[in-house]
Amino acid sequence: MKRYAVIGAGPSGLAAARALQQRGIRIDGYEASSGVGGLWDIDNPRSTMYESAHLISSRTTTEFSEFPMRSEVDYPGHRVLKRYFDAYADEFALRELFRFDTRVTGLHPHHDGGWMLHAEGQDARRYDGVILANGTLAEPNVPAFAGSFSGEIMHTSAYKRAQQLTGRRVLIIGAGNSGCDIAVDAVHHAASVDMSVRRGYYFVPRYLLGRPSDTLNQGRPLPARIKQFVDTRVLRAFTGDPVRFGFPKPDYRIYESHPIVNTLILNHLGQGDLRIRADVDRFDGRTVHFRDGSSGDYDLVLLATGYTLDYPFVDREHLHWRKASPNLFLNVFPPSFNGLYVMGMIEASGIGWQGRFEQARLLAAYLAADEQTASAFRARVTGRPWPDTTGGYRYLGLDRMSYYVNKDAYRTALRAELRTLEG
Structure with missing residues (x-):
């Protein structure tokens, strides 16, 4: 057998x-x-x-x-x-x-x-x-960066609890679901929190009309273009435009990449608890230079790079x-x-x-x-x-x-x- x-x-x-x-x-x-x-x-x-x-x-x-x-x-x-x-x-x-x-x-x-x-x-x-x-x-996917960073670099795979961030100036690179979860943790423990992103994202709330959002329209899938048209407008109504919080405008339609199921991060951005930075250009000691010409100093770079x-x-x-x-x-x-x-x-x-x-x-x-x-x-x-x-x-x-x-x-x-x- x-x-x-x-x-x-x-x-x-x-x-x-x-x-x-x-x-x-x-x-x-x-x-x-x-x-x-x-x-x-x-x-x-x-x-x-x-x-x-x-x-x-x-x-x-x-x-x-x-x-x-x-x-x-x-x-x-x-x-x-x-x-x-x-x-x-x-x-x-x-x-x-x-x-x-x-x-x-x-x-x-x-x-x-x-x-x-x-x-x-x-x-x-x-x-x-x-x-x-x-x-x-x-x-872990660990990308290479120009220059060298003299603080700590950690992939999110090594992140377990928020106490790892206490009192530190944190830069999170990437804004996937894990990155956004950890950013929400960080605002309650870190000295400061920045998030570097290279593209825009769509943010889906966990609840719509009092129900888990993924339970709506079950069993009746809409054609792709119709669903994208409808859901984009629903999200604008419920979560607003992420661009006003500092995110780049997405250069793709919703669902053409995995959406972020976390709108708490938008709340914290609105409260000034963290800020969005451009894509990383290079490291220089504790300083990170971004592609828009700005820079910042950090103790920990956290790679939310999948x-x-x-x-x-x-x-x-x-x-x-x-x-x-x-x-x-x-x-x-x-x-x-x-x-x-x-x-x-x-x-x-x-x-x-x-x-x-x-x-x-x-x-x-x-x-x-x-x-x-x-x-x-x-x-x-x-x-x-x-x-x-x-x-x-x-x-x-x-x-x-x-x-x-x-x-x-x-x-x-x-x-x-x-x-x-x-x-």
């Missing part, structure tokens, strides 16, 4: 384990940390979580459908989510499928097919296939990398069908963990299919254009957007492939 390995016990790894379990497929799971939860376990050495972190999508659009959260909070914090993943793993007996405190160090093709998996503390083992679910938010995809245990050729990310059918299947599969390599507003589980259901259906059905699936993948999962949105050509999808278009494509596999 075939056996597969799952690397990672975060949300995507648990989703994969659950879907394969439902099909009766044998797996061994590997997790470098001591428990489940992935980055949501702040005590996991690889976690990039910080104390003030909460979901940026609401609970009901994020949870696994078969296992609702035992919480009435709309946007739970990381400790609630860690308990949720513990309960999920216990409910479906997933924990016993994993080997914890076991870091995978290498994957190599076996001469008779399948993959040899090397992990710390055990002999190499052969598997018929390996599912990579080690997450997308663990390897993450890069990282599958360090397998050569890139096996995942068909194309620039910043692997080129995979529906972000799961290498077109060579070499026995490697990826779970969780998707970013999308509102796709939640159920979207990851639907990925896993498709993979499980493929692995459980008879050879004729599986062969027909492979022929369809390699013999026709892949489905358009953009939903009509023209995403920015950034590295972090290279595996971005529209949740409705993506889930529609997943379900169509699943129906075909299941006949």
